[in-house]
Amino acid sequence: MVEAAVPEFARRVRERFGAYRHHVLATLRKDGGPRLTGRYAAVAKPPEPFHLFRAELTEVLHTSTEDPYVVLESWAPGRPLRTIRRTSDDATLRVG
Secondary structure (H helix, E strand, C coil): CHHHHCHHHHHHHHHHHHHCCEEEEEEECCCCCEEEEEEECCCCCCCCCCCCCCCCCCCEEEEEEECCEEEEEEEECCEEEEEEEECCCCCCCEEC
């Protein structure tokens, strides 16, 4: 779904997951409570076929830096890609 809607963004997210061994997945439980899950990719190899759980993506967020900004790129089904750039002393957001 992400690949069809915003292929360049999906490529950057996939590259990020492939480039590093440590990942954090942030999700929300049905009651709205946050859940952070750490994953060590080099060790975590599930048995095949792997059907322990199903993830239903409601939003993809990619965080990066472009000096002097912290850049947040956010995508959700039915919504265009949104980019926010902020510096540490910003009083307002730069959305574009």
